[in-house]
Amino acid sequence: MAILRFLLRRLVLVVPLLLAVVFFTFMLVRIGGQDPVARIAGPTATQGEIETIRSELGLDKPLFAQFAIYLGLVARGDLGRSWISNRPVLSDIVERVPVTLELMLWGVGIGALVGIPVGLFAASRPNRMFDQLSRGISLLGFSIPTYWLGLVMLFVFFYLLDWAPPGMGRVSLMLTPPPRVTGSYLIDGLIAADWEVVHSAAAQLVLPVLCVAIISAAPIIKQTRAIALEVSASDYVRYARAAGLPRRQVQQMVLRNSRTPVITYVGTELTGLVGSTSLIEYVFAWGGLGQYGLNAIIAGDFVAIQGYVLFLAMFSVIVFVVVDLAVMILEPRAALQG
Amino acid sequence: MSLLEVEDLHTHFIARGLDNRIRTARALNGVSFALEAGRTLGLVGETGAGKSLTALSIMGLLRAPARIVAGAIRFEGRDLVGASEDELNALRGGSIALIVQSPRTSLDPLTRVGDQLIAVHRAHRQVDAAAARERAIAMLASVGIPDPARRMNAWPHELSGGMAQRILIAMALINEPRLLIADEPTTGLDVTVQAQVLDLLRRLVREKGIGAIVITHDLGVVAHYCDDVAVMYAGSIVESGSVRAVFGDPRHPYTRNLIASTPEKLQVDRGRRPAVPPPNLYALPDGCHYRDRCPDAAELCAQAPPWIAVGDPGHCARCHFASRQGTAA
Amino acid sequence: MSGAAESARIALPASGGALAHVIGVARRSPTFVIGAAIILAFAALAVFHPWLMPHDPVRAFPTQVLHAPDAQFWFGTDSNGMDVFSRVIYGAIYAFAIAAPVVVIGMAIGVPIGLFTGYRGGWLDEIVMRFFDALRVFPSIILALAVVAAAGPSLLNVILVLGILDSPVYARVVRAEVLALRANAYVESAVAAGNPTWRILFVHLMPNALQGAMAQSAVRAAWAVRISATLAFLGVGIQPPTPEWGAMIRQGAEYMVTGQWWVGIFPGAALIALVLGLNMLGDGLQDLLDPRRKAATR
Numbered sequence: 014m015a016i017l018r019f020l021l022r023r024l025v026l027v028v029p030l031l032l033a034v035v036f037f038t039f040m041l042v043r044i045g046g047q048d049p050v051a052r053i054a055g056p057t058a059t060q061g062e063i064e065t066i067r068s069e070l071g072l073d074k075p076l077f078a079q080f081a082i083y084l085g086l087v088a089r090g091d092l093g094r095s096w097i098s099n100r101p102v103l104s105d106i107v108e109r110v111p112v113t114l115e116l117m118l119w120g121v122g123i124g125a126l127v128g129i130p131v132g133l134f135a136a137s138r139p140n141r142m143f144d145q146l147s148r149g150i151s152l153l154g155f156s157i158p159t160y161w162l163g164l165v166m167l168f169v170f171f172y173l174l175d176w177a178p179p180g181m182g183r184v185s186l187m188l189t190p191p192p193r194v195t196g197s198y199l200i201d202g203l204i205a206a207d208w209e210v211v212h213s214a215a216a217q218l219v220l221p222v223l224c225v226a227i228i229s230a231a232p233i234i235k236q237t238r239a240i241a242l243e244v245s246a247s248d249y250v251r252y253a254r255a256a257g258l259p260r261r262q263v264q265q266m267v268l269r270n271s272r273t274p275v276i277t278y279v280g281t282e283l284t285g286l287v288g289s290t291s292l293i294e295y296v297f298a299w300g301g302l303g304q305y306g307l308n309a310i311i312a313g314d315f316v317a318i319q320g321y322v323l324f325l326a327m328f329s330v331i332v333f334v335v336v337d338l339a340v341m342i343l344e345p346r347a348a349l350q351g
Numbered sequence: 352m353s354l355l356e357v358e359d360l361h362t363h364f365i366a367r368g369l370d371n372r373i374r375t376a377r378a379l380n381g382v383s384f385a386l387e388a389g390r391t392l393g394l395v396g397e398t399g400a401g402k403s404l405t406a407l408s409i410m411g412l413l414r415a416p417a418r419i420v421a422g423a424i425r426f427e428g429r430d431l432v433g434a435s436e437d438e439l440n441a442l443r444g445g446s447i448a449l450i451v452q453s454p455r456t457s458l459d460p461l462t463r464v465g466d467q468l469i470a471v472h473r474a475h476r477q478v479d480a481a482a483a484r485e486r487a488i489a490m491l492a493s494v495g496i497p498d499p500a501r502r503m504n505a506w507p508h509e510l511s512g513g514m515a516q517r518i519l520i521a522m523a524l525i526n527e528p529r530l531l532i533a534d535e536p537t538t539g540l541d542v543t544v545q546a547q548v549l550d551l552l553r554r555l556v557r558e559k560g561i562g563a564i565v566i567t568h569d570l571g572v573v574a575h576y577c578d579d580v581a582v583m584y585a586g587s588i589v590e591s592g593s594v595r596a597v598f599g600d601p602r603h604p605y606t607r608n609l610i611a612s613t614p615e616k617l618q619v620d621r622g623r624r625p626a627v628p629p630p631n632l633y634a635l636p637d638g639c640h641y642r643d644r645c646p647d648a649a650e651l652c653a654q655a656p657p658w659i660a661v662g663d664p665g666h667c668a669r670c671h672f673a674s675r676q677g678t679a680a
Numbered sequence: 681m682s683g684a685a686e687s688a689r690i691a692l693p694a695s696g697g698a699l700a701h702v703i704g705v706a707r708r709s710p711t712f713v714i715g716a717a718i719i720l721a722f723a724a725l726a727v728f729h730p731w732l733m734p735h736d737p738v739r740a741f742p743t744q745v746l747h748a749p750d751a752q753f754w755f756g757t758d759s760n761g762m763d764v765f766s767r768v769i770y771g772a773i774y775a776f777a778i779a780a781p782v783v784v785i786g787m788a789i790g791v792p793i794g795l796f797t798g799y800r801g802g803w804l805d806e807i808v809m810r811f812f813d814a815l816r817v818f819p820s821i822i823l824a825l826a827v828v829a830a831a832g833p834s835l836l837n838v839i840l841v842l843g844i845l846d847s848p849v850y851a852r853v854v855r856a857e858v859l860a861l862r863a864n865a866y867v868e869s870a871v872a873a874g875n876p877t878w879r880i881l882f883v884h885l886m887p888n889a890l891q892g893a894m895a896q897s898a899v900r901a902a903w904a905v906r907i908s909a910t911l912a913f914l915g916v917g918i919q920p921p922t923p924e925w926g927a928m929i930r931q932g933a934e935y936m937v938t939g940q941w942w943v944g945i946f947p948g949a950a951l952i953a954l955v956l957g958l959n960m961l962g963d964g965l966q967d968l969l970d971p972r973r974k975a976a977t978r
Contacts, residue, residue, distance in 0.1 A: 030814065030817075033814060034814070034817070037814075041826065041830055042826070042830050044830070148711075148963075152711075152956060152959050152960060152963060153952075155955075155959050156902065156906075156955040156956035157952055158906060158909060158913070158929070158948060158951055158952070158955075159910075160910065160929070160933075161929055161944070161948035161952075164929070164932075164933055164936045164944055164948070165936075165945065165948070167936050167937055168936040168937070168945075171937060172936065172937055172938070172939055172941075180937075247456070248451070248453050248456040249456060249458055249459045249460065251412070251457075252449070252451060252457040252458075252519075253459065254412060254440075254443070255410060255412055255444065255449040255451075256444035256448075256449070256471045256474070256522065256523075257440045257441065257442065257444030257445055257474055257475060258444070258474050259440070259474055260440075262470060262474070266459055266462075269459075269461050270459070270461055284817070285819055286819075287819045287822065288821035289821075291821070291822065292910065292913075295914070296933070306822065307914065310822070310826050310829050311825075311829065311914060311915065311916060318826065322826075325817070325819075326817050344461065367704060367708070368704060371700040371701065371704030371707060372700065372704070
């Protein structure tokens with residue numbers, strides 16, 4: 014019941030945020046110095062042709078009229094058609110969401126699985142060798158450009174060692190993708206019992222997932238360590254030591270109290286990783302939402318950009334709500350405030 | 352043999368500065384006192400005088416860069432300086448208990464109050480869960496918590512400050528310690544609650560014959576609840592004795608200053624900055640450390656002042672002129 | 681327990697020679713010193729590039745296209761037949777030329793915003809902070825890419841956009857410091873003495889609040905180097921054959937899977953080294969400015 018009320022309250026707050034995001038994006042792409050029409054029409058187009066395209070796209074109307082029209086469409090669940098491909102933006106995006114999620118969740122999942130224990134262990138013996146080492150590794154992880162890491166992975170594991178397939182999509186080009194159920198080739202292949210597809214999809218996943226895992230592990234290590242150290246220095250942990258509780262119990266207390274902030278952090282990290290994941294998609298021709306967004310921005314495809322940004326904002330909101338729900342379930346303090 | 356004897360305790364903060372020199376903040380410079388079972392000693396002084404550090408030193412809870420460089424802490428005749436971490440851990444919460452000034456943040460927010468009490472009890476006593484639970488409920492009742500069995504299930508965030516402090520007192524006393532250290536036990540509580548908590552503390556300490564050290568800024572607390580008082584300045588005790596003797600006839604100019612500056616509330620001012628900066632522990636003056644601030648400083652004060660016994664038995668002051676009768680009292 | 685922390689905070693008297701000081705810093709934070717050394721090395725590359733580059737970074741050797749590293753071309757040549765080694769050295773100039781103004785712009789915008797919102801509070805503060813929160817919904821690379829693409833991808837726009845987008849970081853830090861300082865006695869007395877608001881902000885508050893912003897600057901410079909290279913990698917902003925690291929990696933991307941690794945690996949390695957140096961400097965700076973961050977560990 015408390016959870017339901019909490020979700021409702023969140024929903025009410027989300028609407029103005031999304032509106033603001035739509036407005037912001039809409040204006041941002043239009044007040045820039047770039048004329049998309051000239052770009053779409055190409056260098057050989059005459060002035061007349063350009064004007065025709067402009068009115069076809071509705072760009073000759075006043076800015077606020079354009080916004081009102083767009084908003085009307087969005088309210089009806091229509092995100093418009095891409096200026097470049099002329100395909101409906103909504104279905105293009107919906108198709109790509111699971112593709113990106115598959116990559117991100119595997120990557121961040123593995124990153125967290127490695128990063129959280131490393132951070133906790135480092136914090137339990139601060140300034141010792143393991144701690145210094147983990148600090149160095151996470152600094153390095155912060156400094157590696159995502160896309161370069163992907164390129165190096167391809168060079169080493171595909172070109173040199175031939176252990177991994179080339180970074181060209183999510184399943185071997187020789188195979189027919191499985192019938193779409195979830196959008197993840199791995200899962201859909203399993204459902205269709207097409208083992209060749211499952212094998213190929215898994216192989217294609219390895220390098221990009223590894224990249225996302227490495228990139229996400231660095232900040233997770235750093236934050237987990239910082240959180241655990243802060244908890245160790247808290248009044249209650251100090252008091253537990255003053256009360257002579259056995260060391261194991263004190264350590265368990267640190268772990269228990271680090272859990273909530275770490276989960277919250279990994280959640281926010283998930284939204285922050287959208288950028289890195291997009292670059293990984295770009296390098297591995299992954300064909301997910303990230304690559305779609307990058308291409309739309311680079312090409313100046315306003316309608317696609319607007320749709321993409323709207324989905325990004327919704328993704329952030331969903332992640333925060335899920336994180337809050339997880340915290341509510343784990344922590345009695347938050348439950349009362351819910 | 353006294354319950355606790357602290358002898359010439361020196362605790363320093365030792366750290367290397369940015370210019371690669373080792374710097375030493377002499378936070379405790381030879382603290383000595385003794386506490387008998389069943390008596391309550393008030394430890395007063397301004398912020399940074401070393402009151403809390405004395406408590407942490409006794410409990411073996413110092414963290415780098417602080418460490419004990421000299422002195423002895425004898426608890427029931429056994430020296431705690433140099434005792435192993437395991438030995439100290441067995442004493443802490445068992446024979447020596449601590450009450451702190453931030454009761455609400457000192458309870459584990461994710462563990463029910465009762466379970467925390469039980470954990471402390473079972474960390475020191477070989478009892479089964481049911482017996483520990485019974486004992487915890489009894490303790491809650493003894494600190495005046497209504498409906499203790501139900502309160503066992505409370506979360507720390509559901510407690511008021513006064514309630515949390517009662518629970519902390521219950522936790523401190525659950526293993527029947529022989530020494531209790533209360534560090535600012537009532538700071539941050541409402542005035543009425545302060546009195547209740549202090550009365551409770553005093554009653555329990557009396558009943559069980561516990562030796563207690565109460566660290567406070569509040570001279571009023573000392574006057575009403577302590578048997579003896581020790582006044583600290585710049586890491587040493589400058590005057591000590593029975594509360595009546597010290598407050599009635601203060602012999603150290605710092606003590607006089609403390610009492611004079613807080614005529615009504617008898618409270619050392621902690622909110623505002625002191626008019627005079629606190630002593631620089633990195634470069635304490637030779638001789639009397641209070642020399643720079645003392646209105647009566649004389650040439651003699653360049654030499655370390657002796658510990659002079661005056662009037663009342665047990666009343667001593669660290670001042671060359673301690674035998675001179677005070678003026679402001 | 682407050683007494684212990686209190687005494688530890690007592691100011692250290694300043695003394696000792698310069699050398700001893702360096703050794704002291706090195707001992708307290710080796711990270712800081714290594715980071716500073718890396719940055720100095722790159723600064724030297726940027727300053728002395730005319731004497732360090734064996735070839736003109738944009739001169740094409742048409743017969744030496746995609747030449748593997750050897751004695752003549754230490755890092756090989758790219759698909760235009762240009763010397764990768766010389767281009768990597770020249771790239772350091774772009775890194776500094778972008779990072780330095782981005783940090784300056786970010787601070788120039790962010791610090792006054794932080795000072796003002798922190799000091800004034802109220803609805804203005806609320807609105808500005810909520811706006812900054814909303815910006816955080818988007819990953820910085822996506823935001824930077826979108827704004828640069830909208831503004832028109834020139835080097836100047838990249839610098840301006842990154843500077844503006846980074847200003848909230850400084851604003852937040854300074855605001856937090858101001859909130860903490862505002863309650864201090866010396867600010868109250870400055871107000872009571874009838875000082876005008878601008879004077880309180882810039883004379884009384886800024887010097888103290890700036891320390892937090894300075895501690896951030898190295899890490900933010902690392903961010904600027906990284907993001908600007910990413911933009912170039914995506915083909916937005918600086919274009920090949922400009923000898924900028926991100927653009928060079930873009931050029932080398934397709935040759936990674938065909939074995940001409942040197943085109944992309946070397947500029948990437950230089951990029952990592954400089955970004956790592958800046959991050960280490962920033963990390964070390966925080967250790968030095970806040971010794972308790974280290975001392976807070978058991």
